[in-house]
Amino acid sequence: MPIEFRKEFFADERDDNLNEIGKPTQRQDMIGHVTGRSPFYDDHLFDGLLHIRCVRSPHHHARIRSIDVSQAERMPGVKRVILGKDVPHNLNTLLSLLDFGLDDEPLIAEKKVSYKGEPVAAIVADSERAARDAVAKVRVDWEVLPHVLDVEEAIKPNAPVVNETYPKNLFIYHNKYDHQKLRYGDVEAAFREADHIVEGRYQMSPIEQAPTETCGAIAAPENNNRFVCYTSTQALFFSLGTAAKLLELPSNRMHFIGGTVGGGFGGKVDSLHEPLAILGVILTGRPCKYMFDRAEEMQVGAPRGAERWYIKDGVMNDGRIIARQFTGYFDSGAYTRLSSYAIIKGVGHLPGPYTIPNVHANVYCVFTNRTPATAMRGFGITGVDFSIEAHMDKVAETVGMDPIELRILNSYRDGDMKAHRRLAKNTALVECCQVAAEKAKWRISDEARRQTSLMGGGGERAKLPAHTVTDELGRVEGFSSGSYAAKTSSQPNLAPAAASVSRPVQSQYQPEQYRPSSPASTETPRTPNPAPAPLAAPVPQPASQDNGARRPMRFSSISGLRRR
Amino acid sequence: MPVQVETHARLDDAVRACAQSANARFFGGGTLLMRAVNEGDQSFDRIIRCSDPVLREIRMDGNAISIGAGVTMLEVMENRDTAFLAPVARIVGGPAVRSAATIGGNLYADLPYGEMTTALLALGATIRFAGDAQGVSIDDFLRDRASRRNRVVQSISIPRVGDAANFRFVKVTRVKPKGAALMSIAAYLNRSSGSGGIRVAYGNMGPMPVRALAVERALEGASLDERGIARALEVATEGLEPPTDAFASSWYRREVAPVHLKRLLLGSGRA
Numbered sequence: 082m083p084i085e086f087r088k089e090f091f092a093d094e095r096d097d098n099l100n101e102i103g104k105p106t107q108r109q110d111m112i113g114h115v116t117g118r119s120p121f122y123d124d125h126l127f128d129g130l131l132h133i134r135c136v137r138s139p140h141h142h143a144r145i146r147s148i149d150v151s152q153a154e155r156m157p158g159v160k161r162v163i164l165g166k167d168v169p170h171n172l173n174t175l176l177s178l179l180d181f182g183l184d185d186e187p188l189i190a191e192k193k194v195s196y197k198g199e200p201v202a203a204i205v206a207d208s209e210r211a212a213r214d215a216v217a218k219v220r221v222d223w224e225v226l227p228h229v230l231d232v233e234e235a236i237k238p239n240a241p242v243v244n245e246t247y248p249k250n251l252f253i254y255h256n257k258y259d260h261q262k263l264r265y266g267d268v269e270a271a272f273r274e275a276d277h278i279v280e281g282r283y284q285m286s287p288i289e290q291a292p293t294e295t296c297g298a299i300a301a302p303e304n305n306n307r308f309v310c311y312t313s314t315q316a317l318f319f320s321l322g323t324a325a326k327l328l329e330l331p332s333n334r335m336h337f338i339g340g341t342v343g344g345g346f347g348g349k350v351d352s353l354h355e356p357l358a359i360l361g362v363i364l365t366g367r368p369c370k371y372m373f374d375r376a377e378e379m380q381v382g383a384p385r386g387a388e389r390w391y392i393k394d395g396v397m398n399d400g401r402i403i404a405r406q407f408t409g410y411f412d413s414g415a416y417t418r419l420s421s422y423a424i425i426k427g428v429g430h431l432p433g434p435y436t437i438p439n440v441h442a443n444v445y446c447v448f449t450n451r452t453p454a455t456a457m458r459g460f461g462i463t464g465v466d467f468s469i470e471a472h473m474d475k476v477a478e479t480v481g482m483d484p485i486e487l488r489i490l491n492s493y494r495d496g497d498m499k500a501h502r503r504l505a506k507n508t509a510l511v512e513c514c515q516v517a518a519e520k521a522k523w524r525i526s527d528e529a530r531r532q533t534s535l536m537g538g539g540g541e542r543a544k545l546p547a548h549t550v551t552d553e554l555g556r557v558e559g560f561s562s563g564s565y566a567a568k569t570s571s572q573p574n575l576a577p578a579a580a581s582v583s584r585p586v587q588s589q590y591q592p593e594q595y596r597p598s599s600p601a602s603t604e605t606p607r608t609p610n611p612a613p614a615p616l617a618a619p620v621p622q623p624a625s626q627d628n629g630a631r632r633p634m635r636f637s638s639i640s641g642l643r644r645r
Numbered sequence: 646m647p648v649q650v651e652t653h654a655r656l657d658d659a660v661r662a663c664a665q666s667a668n669a670r671f672f673g674g675g676t677l678l679m680r681a682v683n684e685g686d687q688s689f690d691r692i693i694r695c696s697d698p699v700l701r702e703i704r705m706d707g708n709a710i711s712i713g714a715g716v717t718m719l720e721v722m723e724n725r726d727t728a729f730l731a732p733v734a735r736i737v738g739g740p741a742v743r744s745a746a747t748i749g750g751n752l753y754a755d756l757p758y759g760e761m762t763t764a765l766l767a768l769g770a771t772i773r774f775a776g777d778a779q780g781v782s783i784d785d786f787l788r789d790r791a792s793r794r795n796r797v798v799q800s801i802s803i804p805r806v807g808d809a810a811n812f813r814f815v816k817v818t819r820v821k822p823k824g825a826a827l828m829s830i831a832a833y834l835n836r837s838s839g840s841g842g843i844r845v846a847y848g849n850m851g852p853m854p855v856r857a858l859a860v861e862r863a864l865e866g867a868s869l870d871e872r873g874i875a876r877a878l879e880v881a882t883e884g885l886e887p888p889t890d891a892f893a894s895s896w897y898r899r900e901v902a903p904v905h906l907k908r909l910l911l912g913s914g915r916a
Contacts, residue, residue: 158647208647213685374684 090512090534110341119341121294122311127301127368131160133361134212134371136202136219137381138194141228141450142241145193148202149220156218158211160365163203165191168360169329174417175351175455178322183253183560185246186416186453188327188356193226195243195415196452198381205361205369228450232389232410235449243415243448252413252421252446259445259555261424263407263431265500266439266546268395271404275395279476282391283468287384287412290457294343296351296382297372300358308359309336315349323352324359335359347456351383351418386420386454387412388464392472395439400482400490405432409444409465414453421446423461429501430462433469434510435491436542440500443554486529489514496539504543508534648682652694659695660775660797669693671797673750674717676742677758699799700749703727709771710805714749714798718761721748729809733764733831736816739823749798753790756849757825757892760816762787763848766856767831768803768812775799787853804835811835815909816848817901819892827892828902830909834869845906850887850898859883860906874910878903 084105088097097103113119136148150162165171165187172184190201202219206212228243229235235243235250243250251259272278298312308330314320317339325332342349354371361369373382388411395404409427413420424444432440473491477484492510499505511534518525650672653659663669669691672678678692700715703724710726718734721727722743727734737743737751737760751761752772766783773780775797786793806812813832818824829848836842843864845857859880867873887898907913 210647210685210687210690213687217687376684 087512087516090509091507094507113341121341121343122297122299122313123294123370123372125299125311127299129367130299131205131207131361131365131367131369132209132212132371133163133203133205133357133369134209134216135189135200135377136204136216136221137377138190138197138199138201138221138223140194140223140225141197141230142226142243143194144224144226145190145201146222146224149222150202152218152220153202153204153215156206156211156215158207159204159215160207160367161205161361162215162219163189163205163357163360163364165189165201167364168327168356170327173323173327175319175323175419176417176422177326178319182417182421183246185244186418188353195448196450198377198452199415203357203361203371205365230449230451232387232412232445232447232449235447236410236445241450243450244417247417247448250448252417252424252448253557253560254421254424254446256560257556259557261428261442261444261446262555263428263440263442263444263500264549264551265441265502266404267548267550268404268406268439268441269550271439272393272395272406275403276398277394277396277476277479279394279396279472279479280392281468281472281475282389283471284389285387285464285467287387287451287454288457289379289382289384290344290346290348291378292342292344292346292348295373295375295378296349296354297370298354298358299368299370300355300362301368302362302366303336307334307336308362309338310355310359311338312355312358313342313345313349314339314352314355315342315345315347316352319350320352320355324356327356328360328363330359346458347385347460348382351453351455381452383414383418383453383455385457385460385463386414386423387451388468390465390468392468394472394476396476396480398480400477400480400487402435402437402476402491404439405435405437405441407431407440407442407444407465409442411444411446412449412451412454413446414451415448416453417446417448418453418455419460420454423456426461427465430465431500433466434493434508435488436493436497436505436538437491437500438546483525483529485514485518485523485525489525489529489532492532492534494534494536494538494542497542498545502545505538508538510534648690648692650692650694652696654696656695656697656699656775656797656799659693659697662691662693663795663797666691667795669795671695671795673715673747673753674745676738676746677750677754695797702800705805706802708805709802711773711800711802712748713800714747714752716748718743718746718748718751721761726805729806729812730761730764730803733761733814736823737761748801752786752798752801753794756852756888757827757890759854760814760826760829760848763829763846763854764812764814764831765801765803766846766854767814767833767844768806769833769844771802772798773800773802784856787855790853806833806835810912813909813912815905817905825892828887828898828905830902830905832909834864847885847902849892850882850885850902852888855885857881857883857885857906864910869910869912871911874907877910878907881906 086103110119153159154162168188171187173186174182174184176182177184189203190199194201201221204212204215206215227241229240234240240250242248247253249259253259254261294313296313298310300308300310303309312320317337321332321335321337324335358369358371388409391408393406394402396402411420411424424446428442428444431442473488474484477487489511493505493508495506495508497505511532515530651662653662663671668689670678670689672692672694700713702713703716703726704711705726718737721734722731737746748761751759770783771780772783772786811834816826816829818826826849828850831846833844843861845860846854847857848854860877863877863880881903882899887895889895
């Protein structure tokens with residue numbers, strides 16, 4: 082079926098003179114794909130390639146008493162066993178590159194594992210089979226701990242601590258609250274005035290992106306003491322920055338080559354493979370490949386996280402929704418990958434494409450002993466949109482209204498104030514509903530058919546609520562951002578007292594000085610917690626407590642304006 | 646250890662090589678074995694191939710047809726003598742799998758595969774191992790299949806099915822045309838041969854293909870119409886313990902088995 086464009090709805094908003102947008106176009110990689118000529122990372126061949134496979138936890142949650150690799154090291158073809166202590170900076174959070182969240186996840190676990198499949202050692206061997214055989218010979222003495230797999234169980238007072246960086250199993254937003262808040266108007270007052278209260282609970286499970294090409298990377302020594310890395314990453318510079326941090330290597334020593342990704346859908350941004358492949362090269366001097374097999378892709382490859390939503394609406398008899406309250410729980414798995422950010426995105430989207438004068442949301446990013454969750458197509462929005470639309474049908478049923486007409490009635494219109502305090506523009510939900518009804522031969526009233534997104538908005542609907550109720554629920558003390566990027570900060574980070582990890586949540590990351598490494602060496606020199614070296618050209622900063630206040634404002638797409 | 650591959654021109658040599666090592670696997674068509682290699686199966690490190698043409702023979706043997714264990718699904722489909730098995734061979738995998746997968750390998754296929762074996766069970770096949778003239782019934786073969794993993798099947802003998810309508814087969818999948826079966830049913834309705842001429846077998850209703858003995862008894866002497874098969878449908882899953890897996894729950898399999906059995910017996914199934 083040809084695509085049908087309804088450009089008339091936006092005719093007065095822009096000239097239709099764009100060359101690509103709104104026009105059918107051929108994908109640039111299509112010819113390569115259908116003729117089998119697109120090169121993928123695994124198509125790059127190297128002499129003497131070594132293969133990396135990880136020893137993984139069979140438990141959801143367990144302390145590592147000891148790891149015995151002596152047998153594995155003696156297996157034929159094994160070149161090196163990598164443990165957590167071999168990783169120069171073995172604690173990271175993906176979004177530290179954007180200055181969001183605390184480092185909470187090791188590349189290779191040292192003290193304990195928090196999800197099934199978490200790596201505790203990596204074998205570098207001549208062949209994949211030799212690596213597998215050696216993996217089977219690693220003996221780990223586990224102390225199995227109680228685990229928690231449900232988001233609401235995980236935040237009960239006596240729940241097992243999944244992630245020591247966040248001892249309450251909740252991500253900390255803006256160093257202040259254990260959840261992301263949205264406050265707009267006064268929902269409680271509106272509930273008292275409403276004719277109906279409609280409540281619902283919605284739940285979706287994790288979804289694996291299931292790419293045809295499993296995640297992986299091949300690294301090799303390159304000229305000028307650099308490392309080349311062919312990778313399946315969807316986020317090349319993100320992966321480069323993450324590798325630089327974990328390996329304490331300046332990014333200019335790494336040459337990352339991406340390109341055709343054999344299916345990504347968000348599942349290839351976590352940057353786990355590039356650092357380990359490069360570390361393998363550093364430790365052996367030979368090219369190394371680290372690639373998930375299919376079972377790993379399914380068990381360990383980070384999925385779209387599960388979400389649970391509770392929605393409570395205050396509705397009038399005529400179908401107008403006057404208040405909407407959300408409580409959301411995102412299952413981040415054992416560590417923070419991108420669920421924390423997904424919530425920021427999702428909360429900005431509430432209450433969906435509707436104009437509702439009172440909105441309230443508490444959304445929690447919860448740590449459970451599940452596989453860490455990451456990005457996938459519109460993540461942060463899709464789950465709550467499913468919940469909202471399912472709930473709209475429930476509201477329609479409660480007030481005895483046609484579900485499409487209910488949506489048109491409550492739809493946002495151009496000029497309306499949204500709960501995130503921006504004016505709505507280019508809205509088209511009304512038209513979308515009308516066209517959907519027409520295509521489905523669904524009868525809607527003449528009144529609903531006459532509506533348009535251009536009319537009825539603005540005016541009173543453009544105003545912020547006269548009064549917004551705020552609260553300090555979920556307030557926490559003692560958290561400060563990891564400030565990976567805040568190189569001029571002279572303050573030590575304030576980690577929560579309970580947050581003692583293998584290495585304290587600490588240290589400004591300092592790129593290691595350039596140092597030619599000897600190819601014969603199989604050990605990488607490890608600098609434990611180097612004291613911050615003076616930077617080349619720092620702006621002199623008085624070491625006073627309030628110097629933060631004088632730092633310039635910086636705009637961050639995930640946390641708004643930040644002072645640093 | 647890396648995996649070693651040996652190719653033998655004579656079946657005897659291949660059989661000897663298999664017997665020598667517990668870590669050896671015989672290579673039929675490789676559709677299951679090479680997948681295991683790719684997935685890092687550590688239970689074997691030797692692969693024994695055999696190019697002996699005796700494994701590729703299909704020949705008439707009195708009232709029976711002897712099919713070499715190395716005959717592929719594609720060859721079953723294309724051979725005139727085995728034409729009645731073509732509907733079974735055609736639903737195994739896709740074209741690439743059918744051109745490689747062998748009838749002998751199918752005997753060892755674990756869930757959810759092994760539709761051909763279900764058909765062979767209904768036909769009352771005889772399995773002949775290399776170097777063993779006797780052969781065992783497929784019922785006996787399946788009973789202790791696990792202990793025979795390192796033996797090499799040379800051929801499979803099945804009766805000639807005169808009237809193709811006497812042999813019926815259905816594969817039930819969620820994904821068409823080539824999803825894995827949540828159930829398959831094969832029925833050999835050779836009523837002219839008197840008692841014992843009816844054999845019905847299920848695939849994926851247990852850990853391996855299994856006969857529906859209660860159904861067979863209920864169909865003895867019954868006419869193939871709604872009334873005649875009513876008793877058979879009542880006992881459709883008697884004595885079975887269907888598994889719960891990614892395709893279907895045990896409960897679901899029990900519920901739908903009589904429906905598919907009914908369509909099969911009445912010949913009203915959608916092809």
